[in-house]
Amino acid sequence: MISRRGLLVGGGAVAGVAAAGAVGWELAPAPVTYRVRRTLGLLPEPWVPDVPEGTVRVEQVDSEHLGPIDLFTAVPAGYGDGAGLPVVVVLHGSSATAAGFRDLGLPRFVTAAVRAGAPPFVLAGTDDGPAGWVPVPGADPQAMLRDELPGWLDERGYDADRRALWGWSRGGYGALRFVEVEPDWPAALALFSPALHAGDPALADDAGLDALATLPWGLWCGEDDPFRDGAEALAAAAPTPPDPWVGGPGGHTRVYWNAQTVDMLVWLTSNL
Known part of the structure; x- marks a missing residue:
């Protein structure tokens, strides 16, 4: 190698x-x-919608469970400061940070999704912990999501009681593990290429996949993704299959994920 x-x-x-x-x-x-x-010139550039950003903020917050972390929020263009809007919480992958969401074009995807028919919403996300989105001694991102993030969102005027959850790669894995222990936290769940393989502890009989029996959830993973076997195993192991379950050509790349994001956000926010 x-x-x-x-x-x-x-x-x-x-x-x-x-x-x-x-x-x-x-x-x-x-x-x-x-x-x-x-x-x-070996790969195409990831597509980003040619639409304006709305109000975008990156603020540092002090987490009792993680220490100082960045909090990112993006409101669709034309909706001011987002007061009263529901929230899609996004958990990033291993090479991303909350401060980097703007460079990935995520604020423009928010505007594009609303223009495509999604009800207006705020996209919000934070940094993860030293082991991603799973707890380790001294750092508990799950506790931050459960106990602190809704309060931060409420303080900024959003409707923190109406929230959905989206994660990609390591964030997709973290989102899955989070709903296994907090099944009532999101109104719906979207997983982009969750970073797990068949046989992962997240797929065990006692892992808590019964949370997916009633929670609306969707799964997106390209046919050339190295975690495709894990996505297929998750779809087969869940008590209720993902709907939508989107494959198609593509790998573990922003090229694939960006091509799916607008449609995913329209579906995800329809559950808010």
Whole structure:
């Protein structure tokens, strides 16, 4: 296997792109993978809607469970500060941060989704913990989501009691583990390429998948995604299959995820 450093060394760049493609761009440092991809022209650019942003904020909040973290919020264009709007909470993947959501174009996806028919909503997300979205000694992102995030959203005037949950990659895995222990927290769940394989503890009989029996949930994972086997195993193990369950060509990339995001948000917010 080629090292990450090898991605930047001479002829190793091409091999590095192939290696990164095998495990998914999400699992390698985003600045490196995007720079190499643009330089070599091997992959298309992720699509981002050509629509305006609304009100976007990145604020630091102090979490009792995680310490200082960033809180991102995005209101669709034309809806002011978002007062009274319901919330879609997004859990990011391993190479992302809440402060980087704007660079990914997420505020424009909010506007595009509303223009495509979604009821107006606010997109909100925070940073994760040292092990992603699962608890470890000294850091509990699940407790932050449960005990603190609704209060922060309420303080900013949003309708924090109406909320849905979306996660991609490691955030998709974290969203699944969160609803296993807090099944009543979201009104609906959207998982983009959750980072799990068949046999993961999240799929065990006693893991809490019964939460998916009544919770509206959807699953999106490309046919070339390295976590496709885990997505199929999750769909088969859940007491109620995902609806929608979207596959199609694509890997563990923003190219695939961005192409699905507007339709996903329209579906997800229809449950709020």
